[in-house]
Amino acid sequence: MRKITVININADKCMGCRACEVACSAFHASPKYSSTNPERSRIRVSYDQLNDIYLPVMGGEYTSAECNARYTITLNDKKYEECGFCRASCPSRDLFKDPDSGLPLRCDLCDNLDNGALDEPWCVKWCLNDALTFEEREEEGEEPEMLDDLEYGVRSLIDTHGLEKVVDAVTRISKRE
Amino acid sequence: MRYAETGYNLEIDLTRGSFDKIPTDPRLTELFLGGLGTNAKILWDRVPSETEPFSPDNLLIFGTGILCGTPAPSANRTIVSTFSPQTGLMAFSMMGGFWAPELKFAGYDKLIIRGKSPDLVYLWINGDKVEIRDASHLRGKGPLEVTELIKKELKDPKVQVAAIGLAGENKVFYSSIEHGRSSASRLGVGAVMGDKGLKAIVVRGKKDINVAHPEEFMNLCNEVLQYRNFRWENPIKGVPAILAGVGSPQEMALRDEEWHTTSFSWGHARTRRKGFWTKEVEEQWNNIQDKAIIRLISCYNCPNECGALISYPGLGTPTYMMKCYSKLTYVMGAMSNDLEFGYKIAGQAQEYGMDGYTNPQVMAFAVELYENGILTDKDMPGFPPRAPDGSDEERFFWLVKKIAHREGIGDVLANGVYWAARQIGKGAEEYDHNTTKKHEQMVIKLGMLNPIYYLLYGTGEKANITQIEGQIPQVPLPKDLREEFVTNWIQIPTGKEERFKQFMMEWGDEDKVFPYYPPPDLVCDLVEWQEIMHYIDDATGICAGMSSFLIKPPYHIHNIARMVSLGTGIDISEEELWEIANRNRTLLRAINVRRGVRRKDDEPPVDHWKRRFPDYEAKLKDEYYKFKGWNSDGIPTEETLDRLGLDYVAKDLKESGILGDGKTEGALETSSGGGSEK
Known part of the structure; x- marks a missing residue:
């Protein structure tokens, strides 16, 4: 059996405060919580305020090459940022790259919930509006190597x-x- | 390493087109903390009292609170300080949003602007790279439109923009600096920015802000958030809806407007409409609000939803963002019955960049002068008639455009009620009834003198009651709710617990009513608590909506002192934090004293209460001045200034003859105000 962890994003509930970015970057600072910098956060809120777009996205896997075609999505008359739903740290954009080293940043689920010390990731914990919620379940299969x-x-x-x-x-x- | 702050200010000289990154003195942090405190210190040191607000030598300072950019919840305020074209005094205006943290991440605690650009420009602060760029293509455009254009121009949707609209460019005395749904709108800071030829300031930052004691700091942040949730789930009983919860207040999330519409005055702060909030109005307004609000929104790192994105077909203005009670100020000023009108005109006025408190009052003042024949069709050709239902909606649309353009009568009204009244003459001065220190005040007219608010309004340096008041209900609680209220009242400063709890328990009893209760010494204590908590927020950058404006707020003297200490690494006790705030408050007073403020200016609007007690009011002022260590003319004494480490201020005031050399100057023999003949 393998554990599947899911962060549910309810973009309708996001009010764009970016507390998720604050908490994430603080947790991943070294020493822990010693600094804040949203640019180092592994979750970013893509926002286009006047067009009512507030979309938290967690950094996913790194890719060395960009896709053959970029894409945009228009949903309910709202046009989202290019590749806006994609989680990759990708050569096509600055998102999910460390501002100093340029190395990729991805969500590591708070380093797997701080080795058991956390019951939910920091971004979820600091989202008091429940735009982010957390769930775990078990599925058939083997744990992938992280x-x-x-x-x-x-x-x-x-x-x-x-x-x-x-x-x-x-x-x-x-x-x- | 510096903690919580960056240790640098960015100085821009628009005349020379140059900029410098200047390291700051850590000692000043210990004395004034940051934000307003260090802003005031810079203004005292560098802007002489004779400098005109529209002089190139006037500074326009964008300060960040010491906790901005740390994880401290709701610490996101930008504190804008300069000298006001309307009052000639220190302008004090703040905004929430995202701008201050971004400036910190760009590597600066403050942006200090001097000089004037010959052409309209905008500033592009991209970390260490600073550019002064042409803004001629942005001339006349509204702040939101400017923001969108700049984001495209710089190809970065994550930049934070503070901009002025047409009103700021035209130096309307109450023009604002707008930033998304936030604005620094009081006292004409937008006019000073416009005078400097600066259309917008764009910031982007990618650096770290450090805290000194990370683990404990984060735990304290969690405690604040937990208490915020607790307060959200346990509203205070016996107070109006907007004072019961958390937020500044969460005006957009609330629909119950009974308190504002029935307690505040309509028109030019003249008419109470006690029966306004009927079932039909409630239903109609709720429908409009539900239709208008697409989404509730918040500021940087704050769980409260005090703002909203506003749009719906037929609104007649582009989508915009709104906060606080500006949805009502225009409705009430225009004697309108229609909330939709409020959304329409507020959207327009915001894109012109005008203060949503002052603007409706100035327009209602013009309407009043017109109705009384002081302004005529000759002064205002084409002025629309009053609507059959008695509302002045069309007139407001007409006026707001004239004022923003400084066209015709608008050029006079753009200076605010005080100056416009004197410019118009013909008895117009008589209609200037709701200003303090030349600045429009909240539209509240009540019966019995409230001794607490008498001092808050009169002596407050900030000329804006919501940035002075807080902590206690505005009227006594019903008897059966008092016990519950004082239980677990953890916010009271150490040593005052019994005193303040007893006050809340007995306030409202038969012989414990205004104006003689609470007694002057208790009034002073309560006033100081309220204003000191605001001065602390103004130095830390914490929003008053999580702190000083609220009753039982998540932030209070105890945990802020801890948070500042853990964040900065400077060990600051509660008493020391109190003293810092007191130092900042006193320095602000001294700055304004040097510009002429005296006892006679410390007066609430003349008709704020129907029942006034001149002798008793004078006694209240005397007591308060004594309590603050000021002389009877409202000038901080040498002794007080020395005690607060402001000896150079005392020296200056003595050299300029404002302070005599006797330390007991102005013993309290005067009781009728205006004792400036010493």
Whole structure:
């Protein structure tokens, strides 16, 4: 059996306060909660206030190449941002990239609920309007392997520069230090 | 490392077209905290008292609260300070929204603007990159339209924009700085921005804001949110709907408008309509409100929904965002019966960039002058007639356009009631009945003098009662609800618990009524508590709607002191926080004193209450001045200034002859006000 975790986004209830971004970026700071920066958040609210678009989206998997075609969605007469529903950290846009390193940011479910210390992710906890809710269930299948943040970042560097160059760089640096 | 703040201000000189990133003195943080406090310090130091508001030497400061950009819930306020074209005094206006946190993330605690640009420009602050850009294509456009155009121009939907409309460009004395649904709208800060040739300020930031004690800070944030939920689920009994919950208030989410429509005055603050809120009106207005509001919205990192996105077919204005009770100010000013009119004209006025409190009063004042033959068709050619139902809706649409354009009579009215009355003459001065220190006040007219509000209105430096009042109900609670109210009243400052609880328990009893109850010493205590909590919020950037404006708010002196300490790493006790707020309040007073404010100016609107007690009011003022350490003319004494570390202020006031050298100057022999002949 594998555990499936779902963050339900009710965009109709979102009022655009971005508390989810605040809480997420604080949790992922090092040391924990030591800094806030929505730009480092792994959940972002895509908003176009006058067009009544308030859409929280969690960072998903990183992709090294953008899709063959981008897309836009118009729903109930509202045109959403290009690829606005997509969760990928993608070369086509700045979303879900660390502002300093450019490395991908993705939701790690608060590092798997802070190893059991949390009963829900911080973004859900700080969404007092219930635009975000959380559920867990079990399904047939095996637990997939999750990469930690460091491995995940290195993987993206390898995709961009090639394994050889990354290894060379790490070797050079380690000799210098 | 600096915690909670960035440690830098951004200085812009629009005359030279230059900018500097200036490190700030951490000692000033310890003394004034941030936001209003440090704004005031800069204005005291750098803008001499003779500098005209429309001088290039006047500064326009956008300060952020010390907690803005940290996870502290609802800490998102931008505090705009300059000198007001309307009052000549320190202008004090604030806005919520998203702008202040973004400025922090861009790496600055304040933006300080001096000089004047020869051409209309906008500022683009993108972290360390700062540009002054041409704004000629934005001339005459409304703030929301400008915001959308700039987002496209800069290809970044996440920028935060503060902009002025046509009224600001035309230096209407009560023009606002607008930011989405928020606005810094009091005292003409938009006019100063317009005078500087600055159409908009655009900010984008991607840096971190640090806190000193992360884990404890976050726990305290959680406590605040929990208490907010508790208060939301447990509204205060015995007070009007808008005072019962949390928010500033959550005006857009509420539909019960009985309190505003029946307690406040209509027209030019003249007429009470006690029977207005009938079943039919309630039903009709609820339908309109449900139709108009597409979504309730909030400010940065705040769970309350005080704003709304407004649009529906037939509204006649583009979609816009609204907050607070501006949906009613125009309706009541125009003696309208139609909430839809309120949504229509508020949308227009907001795009012109005008203060939703002052604007309807100025227009109702013009209507009154016209009805009394002081203004005529010669002054106002084409002025529409009153509607058959007695409402002035068409006249308001006519007037708002004239004022924003400064066209014809609009050019006079654009200076606000006080100045317009004197410019018009012919007895128009007699109709200036609702201003304090030349600024339009809340449209409330009541019977019996309220000694607490007498001092709040009269002595408040901020000229806006909602930014002075809070903490206690405005009238006594019914007897059976008092016990419950004082139970778990955790917000009271340490040492005052018994005193304030006893007050709430007995206030309203047979011999415990206005005007002689509460006694002056208790009045002073209550007034100070209310105003100090606002001064704390103005330094931290916490919204009054989660704090000082409320009764039993989630934020109070105890947890704010802890939060500031944990956030900044500066150990600040409750007493020290109180003293900082008192220092800021006193410095503001000194700034205004240096610009001429005296005892005689500390008066609420003349007809605020029907029953006035001049001798007793003078006694209240005396007591309050003594309590604050001011002399009988309302000037902080040397002793007081020295005690607060403001000795340089005392020195300045002495050198300019405003303060005599005796420390006991102005012992309380005067009791009728205006004692400036010493």
